[in-house]
Amino acid sequence: MGEGVFHWAPSSGSFYDAEQFLDNIYKKKAKNDIFMGETGGGGSFSVRSPAGGAFLYALMSNFYGETKFDDIIEKNVAYLLGDNSNKKSYVVGFTKNGANAPKSPHHRGYYGNEDTGREVDSGLQPPEKNKLLGGLIAGDFNSGSHNGTVSAWNVNEVCVDMNAPLVGALGYILSKKAPVTMPGEEEKPDTVDVVPVVAKAPDFSLVQNGSTITLSGMDAPACDVQVFDLAGKMVEQFKGLQGKTMLSLRAKGMLQVRVISAKSRHTFMVKSL
Numbered sequence: 001m002g003e004g005v006f007h008w009a010p011s012s013g014s015f016y017d018a019e020q021f022l023d024n025i026y027k028k029k030a031k032n033d034i035f036m037g038e039t040g041g042g043g044s045f046s047v048r049s050p051a052g053g054a055f056l057y058a059l060m061s062n063f064y065g066e067t068k069f070d071d072i073i074e075k076n077v078a079y080l081l082g083d084n085s086n087k088k089s090y091v092v093g094f095t096k097n098g099a100n101a102p103k104s105p106h107h108r109g110y111y112g113n114e115d116t117g118r119e120v121d122s123g124l125q126p127p128e129k130n131k132l133l134g135g136l137i138a139g140d141f142n143s144g145s146h147n148g149t150v151s152a153w154n155v156n157e158v159c160v161d162m163n164a165p166l167v168g169a170l171g172y173i174l175s176k177k178a179p180v181t182m183p184g185e186e187e188k189p190d191t192v193d194v195v196p197v198v199a200k201a202p203d204f205s206l207v208q209n210g211s212t213i214t215l216s217g218m219d220a221p222a223c224d225v226q227v228f229d230l231a232g233k234m235v236e237q238f239k240g241l242q243g244k245t246m247l248s249l250r251a252k253g254m255l256q257v258r259v260i261s262a263k264s265r266h267t268f269m270v271k272s273l
Helices: 003-007 015-025 048-064 070-080 160-177
Strands: 197-201 204-209 212-228 234-248 253-261 265-272
Touching (some): 048 160
Antiparallel strands (some): 197 204, 212 234
16 A cells, blocks of 8 residues: 555655655556556456555645545545446445445455365355445456455455555545544633644754744754745745744744754754644
């Protein structure tokens, strides 16, 4: 899921860098906004791209407070639930709007058969309680109908690496469509207690308190302080002095603060109130 995502970090930690990285993996291989990085037949586990892509864009959107990808996230999840030209749902038991759902998921627990030496295609009828309702199968985007052979693991297998991102993407969509207020949250006062955030670099420390940033311990003669929004646009710029400097941010929300001196270059994420 996301291939190199977990081995890579954006050069500046910016929304723009993260967006470009995911776009290279998913959007540039999309067809009508559906992520088609793995579009082959049996064995390609086609659903990994729309499920994984929807989740990673949702994760990024939630972290940066962005909404520009909400439509494409919903579109990829809807595709897996049957909103496609074949009316083919890839989720067991999901037949809304006449979608054709899989009926033969490859999962030994479904058939009560733990004997790895036997094929599951033995005519066994699984108990109703065993049905993997909600399970996302590996899928095949090239065929208009599901393969009904249980032993065809290459298209019918139910795997965690496909189902977990689908659940995550659905959770993100639900948080937008039907946000839930937890008990007690509505009783919290409107005022916000601002707790200083401390970040340390090898040659200085940064303390944020509300919209005020303090740089201390700077041993370089001077430094440049650049402030970027989540789109990567520089919105403010300051000059820091040796020793201690206090800066007041005009911009609000999630911001990147980049400190550049003759000795080092560091970027911090802050939330200006």
